[in-house]
Amino acid sequence: MNVTTKHRLAKDKLMLWGVCLFAALTAVPLIAILGEVLLRGYDQLSWSFFTQPTPTAYKAMKAIEAGEPIPGGIANGIIGTMLMLGMAVVVAVPLGILCGAYLSEHSKDRFAQVVSYLTDLLQGTPSVIIGIITYIWVVVPMKGYSAIAGSVALCIMMLPLIIRSTEETLKILPASLKEAGLALGGNKARVMMKVQLPAAFGGIFTGVLLAISRVIGETAPLMFTALGCSFIRFAVDKPISAVPLLIWEFFNDPNLQELIWGASLFLLLFVLMLNLTAKYLAKKWNQ
Amino acid sequence: MSDKLYRILLFLAALAVPVVCGGIIYALVSDAYEAFEHFGFLNFLTSSEWSYTEGAEQYGALPFITGTLMTTALALLFCIPFSLPVALFVGEYFKGTKVASVLSTVTDLLAGIPSIIYGLWGFYTLRPIIMALNISPQGSGILTASLVLAIMIIPYAASLSAEFIKMVPNDLKEGAYSLGATRAEVIRKVVFPVAGSGIFSSYILAIGRALGETMTVTMLIGNTNNIPSSITSTGNSMASIIANQFGEADDLRLSSLIAIGLILFLITAIINMIGKVMIKRARIA
Numbered sequence: 001m002n003v004t005t006k007h008r009l010a011k012d013k014l015m016l017w018g019v020c021l022f023a024a025l026t027a028v029p030l031i032a033i034l035g036e037v038l039l040r041g042y043d044q045l046s047w048s049f050f051t052q053p054t055p056t057a058y059k060a061m062k063a064i065e066a067g068e069p070i071p072g073g074i075a076n077g078i079i080g081t082m083l084m085l086g087m088a089v090v091v092a093v094p095l096g097i098l099c100g101a102y103l104s105e106h107s108k109d110r111f112a113q114v115v116s117y118l119t120d121l122l123q124g125t126p127s128v129i130i131g132i133i134t135y136i137w138v139v140v141p142m143k144g145y146s147a148i149a150g151s152v153a154l155c156i157m158m159l160p161l162i163i164r165s166t167e168e169t170l171k172i173l174p175a176s177l178k179e180a181g182l183a184l185g186g187n188k189a190r191v192m193m194k195v196q197l198p199a200a201f202g203g204i205f206t207g208v209l210l211a212i213s214r215v216i217g218e219t220a221p222l223m224f225t226a227l228g229c230s231f232i233r234f235a236v237d238k239p240i241s242a243v244p245l246l247i248w249e250f251f252n253d254p255n256l257q258e259l260i261w262g263a264s265l266f267l268l269l270f271v272l273m274l275n276l277t278a279k280y281l282a283k284k285w286n287q
Numbered sequence: 288m289s290d291k292l293y294r295i296l297l298f299l300a301a302l303a304v305p306v307v308c309g310g311i312i313y314a315l316v317s318d319a320y321e322a323f324e325h326f327g328f329l330n331f332l333t334s335s336e337w338s339y340t341e342g343a344e345q346y347g348a349l350p351f352i353t354g355t356l357m358t359t360a361l362a363l364l365f366c367i368p369f370s371l372p373v374a375l376f377v378g379e380y381f382k383g384t385k386v387a388s389v390l391s392t393v394t395d396l397l398a399g400i401p402s403i404i405y406g407l408w409g410f411y412t413l414r415p416i417i418m419a420l421n422i423s424p425q426g427s428g429i430l431t432a433s434l435v436l437a438i439m440i441i442p443y444a445a446s447l448s449a450e451f452i453k454m455v456p457n458d459l460k461e462g463a464y465s466l467g468a469t470r471a472e473v474i475r476k477v478v479f480p481v482a483g484s485g486i487f488s489s490y491i492l493a494i495g496r497a498l499g500e501t502m503t504v505t506m507l508i509g510n511t512n513n514i515p516s517s518i519t520s521t522g523n524s525m526a527s528i529i530a531n532q533f534g535e536a537d538d539l540r541l542s543s544l545i546a547i548g549l550i551l552f553l554i555t556a557i558i559n560m561i562g563k564v565m566i567k568r569a570r571i572a
Contacts, residue, residue, distance in 0.1 A: 012469035019380060022372035026445075027393045029438045033400060033408045098300030105297070115301050117560075118308045124559035125311070125552060126499020128526045132533065132548045136314040156307060163304070189293030217401020220501040220526070224533050244403050251407065251506065264404050275399040279392065 037264050044262030049073035053231045054246060060255040070256070074263050076232045077246040080147065083234065084226060084242060085216060087151035092158040093208055099159075100166025100204075101192060107171070116167075123160035130156050131221035139225060147240040150226030157218065158211040165207020169200040202285030206278045213274035217267055219244040243267050311552070319546035322346065325539060331546060337512040337528075339540055346543035348550060350514045354429065354522040355551070357515060358504060359497045361433035362440060363490065369437075370444040370493075374486070377445070378452030379478060380470075391446065398442035406506030409435040414507070423519040425509060430518045432507040436497050444493040451485030451569060452478055488565035495559040499551060501526040525551040 001009075048071075055063070055072035063070050099115070106112040130153050138149040177199060181191035197204070227239040228249060247263050250256040323331060326346065334347025373394060381387040413434060414426035422430065455478050463473045479486075509521025510531055523531070525547050533544050 008469050008472070012471040015471035015474070016380065019372040019375050022369055023376035023390060026369050026373055026397070026441055027390075029408075030393055030397050030400075032412065033404065036408060036412055037404065095300055095303055098297055099304060102297040102301040112301070115304050117563075118304045120559060120563050121308055121556055122304065124495050124499075124555055126501065126526055126555055128499065128501040128529050129311070129315075129548050129552050132529065132545060133311050133314055135533070136318055136545075137310065159304070159307070187290045187293075189290060192293070213399055217403065219401070219403045220530055223530065244401060247403050247407070248502070251403075251410075260407060264407060267401060268404055271399050271401060272396055275396060276392075279395060 034268070037261060037268050041261030041263075041265030044259065045265065046073075049262055050078065050266075051075050054241070054249075054256070054259070056230065057253055057255040060258075064255065064258075070258050072259075074243060074246050074259070074266065076229060076241045077243040077263065078266075079232055079234070080150075080226065080229070080240040080245075081216060081242040083236070083240065084147055084151040084154055084222075085212065087148070087236070088154035088158055088215070089208070089212070091151075092155045092162055092211070096159050096162025097166045097197070097204060100163045101170060101197070103163065103167040104170035105188075105192075119160045119163050122156070123164070126220075127157060127218050128220040131224045134221065135224040142237070144237075145225060145227035145239040147226060147236045147238065150222050150240065150242065151236075153221035153225045154215045154218070157215045157221065161211035161214060162204075162207055165210070166200070166204050169203030169207070170196060172203075173199055202281060206282045206285065209274055209278040209281070213271050213278065216274075217244050217271050219248050223248070315545060315549040315552060319542060319549045321542035322539065322546040326543075331543070332550070335514050344539050346540065348525070348543075348547050350512055351523050351525045351528045351547055352550070353514050354508065355498060355524040355526070355554075357429050357518065357522070358433045358436055358508065358524055359494055361429065361518060362436035362497045363494060365434060365437035366440050366444055366493065367490075370441045370448065371486075373441065373445040374448035374452055375474065378449035379474060382453060391449070394442040394445050397438065398446075402439065402500060402502040403506075405435050405439055406503040409503060409507045425521065427507050427509040428519050428521045429508060429515050432504045432524075433518075435503050435507060436500055439500060439503065440493040440497050443496055444489050447489030447492065447566075448482075448486045451482040451489070454485075455481045482569075484565060485569035488562050488569055491558060491562035491565060495555050495562060498555050498558065499526055501530050505530045 050073055052071070052073040053076040054074065055070060059072070060070045099119075103112050103116055103119075134149050134153040134156070138152050139145055142149070173196060178191055178196055181195040182188070186194065222242050222245050226242055226245065228241045228245045229239045230241070233240055243263060244267060247260060247267065250260040250263065326334065331346070332348055332352070334345070335349040336345040336347050337350065338345050373390060377387045377391050381390075409431060410427075414431055417423060417431055418426040459477050459481060460473050463477045468476065504524045505527040508523060508527055510523055510527065511521040512523055512528070515522035529544050529548055529551075532540065536544055
């Protein structure tokens with residue numbers, strides 16, 4: 001072997017090791033973040049953490065002075081998140097599926113192409129802008145922050161994700177499936193409802209799970225819409241809390257800082273579980 | 288359900304998207320109008336003053352545009368040395384193996400972490416390190432925000448790049464191997480030229496994500512309203528000034544914040560559009 005060949009082979013090896021090293025390094029932040037949140041948060045998780053509302057700053061201060069653990073939990077945030085998410089899902093899922101069905105049926109239409117571009121535009125819109133918009137659309141006319149406003153913001157964020165996953169799943173279904181349905185005498189609506197959508201269920205369901213996991217941790221769009229609230233409440237026309245909003249509140253209030261990690265651990269585990277479930281289902285469904 | 292009803296129903300659902308988008312643009316423009324009218328459009332873009340003394344209010348977007356551009360550019364710079372190896376690992380070296388799927392799960396999970404948790408981690412872990420290294424006295428600033436932002440955009444850049452690297456035809460690579468090329472040479476001379484435009488477009492989309500990232504930047508950038516003088520100084524991005532001040536603002540300040548939102552919306556929309564068009568072209572080629 002001459003010198004240049006040796007040199008080239010050495011370079012090849014160096015490249016391989018470099019790629020492996022730097023690729024492996026990307027796992028470091030994931031482990032670091034998970035580790036920190038777990039270590040600092042696990043001892044805060046208890047039954048009362050999930051059933052009690054957030055303490056006032058004064059109560060927390062008293063507990064800190066007395067050297068006791070801060071009383072209370074994040075129940076108000078969990079209920080707020082579930083309520084707003086529920087309302088958003090009820091609107092975004094049917095609307096997104098119908099819109100995705102439209103895009104897959106008319107993919108060559110001028111109008112459908114415009115809608116497709118605008119879906120991308122909506123998906124790329126920064127979440128803080130969705131917050132501003134919902135403030136202008138809902139909070140100003142209703143003269144106050146509310147759970148409805150928060151759920152509108154979440155709904156707008158979920159919509160493009162659901163549209164895309166529905167459209168893509170319907171597009172990869174074999175055309176023969178639809179044709180067989182039509183040949184049996186079903187009209188387009190019946191074939192869509194009874195054949196195509198059931199066949200695409202797995203993909204759409206995965207898409208909905210991913211959309212939920214994407215919006216459940218959103219803080220910025222809720223800051224100017226749902227605002228936050230320190231007690232448990234089910235009213236949809238009043239300010240309400242959410243888990244990410246509580247984390248932001250704890251971050252800004254020195255008296256409540258101890259609660260940050262429990263709330264973050266809960267949110268992180270919830271989001272990552274949703275992600276892994278969606279990924280697992282997608283794999284299973286693809287086989 | 289009759290065919291006609293079905294068609295109308297689908298059309299109405301599809302109409303929701305243009306209505307929402309139109310509503311976003313209309314609401315932003317009409318509420319930002321007051322600020323543009325008061326300060327003048329160009330003046331608003333180029334003024335670096337942000338003071339809310341009553342009677343002498345002066346708002347300009349330049350410090351925040353600079354802050355956004357600096358954090359985004361730095362984040363991109365820090366992200367490339369990690370996202371490119373991940374893409375090569377998943378798309379070329381270990382294509383289709385178990386290790387590759389583990390690594391792509393890792394990046395997927397990174398993409399799933401809520402931005403407020405990235406912010407907490409940056410604040411409680413990274414900021415003390417930056418302070419200990421004597422890079423900046425207060426720890427927060429453009430650099431800290433960009434470092435965490437870089438981690439956040441790695442998954443987006445890496446997964447899309449990997450997809451384009453995977454699509455490089457085998458016969459091209461085999462041709463190069465048969466001429467005696469090493470793997471590193473094949474990557475440099477075949478994979479990069481063929482997948483180049485696709486990889487490039489995936490970074491454009493990553494930029495689009497970084498531009499609008501709010502909570503992480505708000506928690507780490509230091510929140511000062513002047514043009515950052517260096518990468519270690521504090522500042523504010525367009526998204527972070529909105530997150531910080533929107534709740535307490537009214538009248539002219541509110542309108543100025545919405546105007547900043549409009550500018551941010553337009554910049555992200557243009558960047559995303561360029562990215563999507565490039566991806567479409569790269570897929571066809």
